[in-house]
Amino acid sequence: MPKNTNVIxxxxxxxxxxxxxxxxxxDPQTFLWYEPLDAFYSAHFGIPHKTIPxxxxxxxxxxxxxxxxxxxxxxxxxxxxxxxxxxxxxxxDLFAHELSHKANQLRGFTDCYKxxxxxITIETCRAYTIPTCGRTIESSIGEQCHVVLExxxxxxxxxxxxxxxxxxxxxxxxxxxxxxxxQTVAEMRVTLxxxxxxxxxxxxxxxxxxxxxxxxxxxxxxxxxxxxQKSRLHVAKxxxxxxxxxxxxxxxxxxxxVIYFARDPRGIAYSRAEVGLVKSARNLHYxxxxxxxxxxxxxxxAKKEILEHRYPGxxxxxxxxxxxxxxxxxxxxxxxxxxQKAPEAWMNFMKRNDKAAADSxxxxxxxxxxxxxxxxxxxxxxxxxxxxxxxxxxxxxxxxKYEL
Numbered sequence: 448m449p450k451n452t453n454v455i456x457x458x459x460x461x462x463x464x465x466x467x468x469x470x471x472x473x474d475p476q477t478f479l480w481y482e483p484l485d486a487f488y489s490a491h492f493g494i495p496h497k498t499i500p501x502x503x504x505x506x507x508x509x510x511x512x513x514x515x516x517x518x519x520x521x522x523x524x525x526x527x528x529x530x531x532x533x534x535x536x537x538x539x540d541l542f543a544h545e546l547s548h549k550a551n552q553l554r555g556f557t558d559c560y561k562x563x564x565x566x567i568t569i570e571t572c573r574a575y576t577i578p579t580c581g582r583t584i585e586s587s588i589g590e591q592c593h594v595v596l597e598x599x600x601x602x603x604x605x606x607x608x609x610x611x612x613x614x615x616x617x618x619x620x621x622x623x624x625x626x627x628x629x630q631t632v633a634e635m636r637v638t639l640x641x642x643x644x645x646x647x648x649x650x651x652x653x654x655x656x657x658x659x660x661x662x663x664x665x666x667x668x669x670x671x672x673x674x675x676q677k678s679r680l681h682v683a684k685x686x687x688x689x690x691x692x693x694x695x696x697x698x699x700x701x702x703x704x705v706i707y708f709a710r711d712p713r714g715i716a717y718s719r720a721e722v723g724l725v726k727s728a729r730n731l732h733y734x735x736x737x738x739x740x741x742x743x744x745x746x747x748x749a750k751k752e753i754l755e756h757r758y759p760g761x762x763x764x765x766x767x768x769x770x771x772x773x774x775x776x777x778x779x780x781x782x783x784x785x786x787q788k789a790p791e792a793w794m795n796f797m798k799r800n801d802k803a804a805a806d807s808x809x810x811x812x813x814x815x816x817x818x819x820x821x822x823x824x825x826x827x828x829x830x831x832x833x834x835x836x837x838x839x840x841x842x843x844x845x846x847x848k849y850e851l
Contacts, residue, residue: 452785453530454682454704455693457747459740460500461718462710463767463821468684470778472551473792478678480529482546484687487525489569490538491518492587493576493596493653496546496569499724500687501739503584509739511689511746512584517593519695526696529683532675534668539661540569542668552674559667567660575653579646590643598631599654606655608662614655616648624651680785689743690750697758704785707751710767710821711849712740713836717824733828734835741840748846766847771817 456471458464471477488503489496506512514522528536541547543566548557560566580592587593606624607616616624625647632639675681697703719725720733755762763784770777774797778789800817828836837844837851844851 451530451678452680452702452704452787453700454680454706454785455688455696456682456684456706456708457688457690457693458684458686458708459710459715459744460686461715461722461724462686462708463770464684464686464708466817467708467767467770468682469796470781470790470793471680471682471684472549473796474680474790475552476678476787476790477680477682478532478552478675479550480547480681480683481549482686483525483529483541483683484685485546486538486541486544486569487522488584488687489544489573490540490657491521491593491596492584493573493580493592494584494587495573495577495582496540496544498582498584501743503687504689505739505743506585509742514692515588515593517597519692522692523695523699526683527699530681530700532672532681534672534675535665539657539664542664542671543567543569543660552678553671555674556667556671559670560664563663563666566663567656569660572653572656572660575649575656579643579649590641591637591639592643594632594635594637595628595639595643595647595650596653598628598635599650601631602627603654603658606651606658608658614652614659616652616655621648621651624648680787690747690754693750693754697754697761703761705754705762706781706784707747707762707764708767709744709764709847711824711847712737712744712840712843713828713833714767714821714824715740716836717828721827734832734839737836738839741843744840744843748843764847768821771821 454471456464456468458467468479468481471479472481485496485498488494488498504512525537528534534542542553542556542560547553576592576596579590580587581590602624605627607620628647628651693703693705716725716733716737719736725732725736751762751764763781765777765780775794778793782789825833841851
């Protein structure tokens with residue numbers, strides 16, 4: 448197996464990261480993991496997928512949340528299994544997740560998986576946990592869902608196998624496996640409290656559902672594993688991570704490369720409002736959103752500078768605005784950072800974009816005029832709004848060399 452380079456493509460929601468990482472998706476020698484941490488948090492905390500990154504990493508999107516000890520340990524193991532192509536050790540959620548199906552190198556897996564009759568969805572399994580865990584990281588941690596889900600994984604091989612899309616335990620089985628789950632939680636030296644004590648049976652059924660989903664997924668993994676092992680670049684495109692956690696990954700993988708892909712935070716804030724990720728662009732909620740974004744970006748940039756000082760040459764900082772102005776140079780700089788040659792398919796893709804009849808929607812990749820999209824916020828935000836966002840984000844804008 449050839450030596451590969453592991454890469455973290457680090458960015459922000461509505462920061463242009465989909466088109467920024469597409470250069471890797473067009474490279475047949477690259478295995479791209481597309482937003483894998485969405486599936487990670489869904490699997491370990493029992494919450495719905497597509498949870499907004501700020502709601503995972505910050506309390507109420509404002510105060511930085513310190514990651515749990517087990518959460519850090521799970522994250523390291525998760526990245527290790529991705530980078531070392533141990534696909535069978537990754538949560539089934541990752542492969543059943545619709546975002547993973549955007550990756551070209553998983554196309555063979557996706558075609559195989561779609562041919563399975565009655566595929567079990569993540570939503571089917573989460574229906575058993577959401578009533579207890581809720582839909583946020585706060586409610587999940589408060590109910591100790593991560594503890595019970597981990598305990599259920601530990602006893603997963605003891606549970607009855609189900610092959611269909613419905614799951615049932617009679618009273619005797621429910622009592623038997625609930626007692627086993629309680630014993631496992633006790634061995635973890637955790638005392639449960641609150642609603643979850645009365646919902647352990649639901650977590651047993653949830654694990655049975657996950658086991659059945661994994662049985663389906665595993666049928667299609669061998670080819671994906673082979674492609675992963677042959678790829679020269681392993682890239683994880685993430686928006687649900689903080690720079691704080693990269694130092695531990697750097698210790699584990701000294702040759703790890705990081706691409707910090709930024710966008711003007713004022714543009715990010717307006718874009719989030721425009722697509723409905725914050726309450727209303729019309730009511731100026733993007734101004735408050737800019738404050739939240741810049742709190743996170745300030746922290747990330749400070750941690751990035753520490754990492755750059757300790758490990759010169761590890762981090763490449765590049766922006767969405769640079770990409771749309773200089774797509775060829777963008778690809779060359781990114782691949783030079785990785786000591787590789789940029790794929791020719793990238794410029795063909797960008798040229799097709801220019802000739803497209805229309806954009807492919809707010810979450811699509813096709814932009815007839817990507818520069819116009821990047822600076823769209825400047826035409827829409829009034830003078831007061833721009834001044835307020837600029838004041839709140841001034842240090843970030845100066846660090847990233849944006850016009851004030």
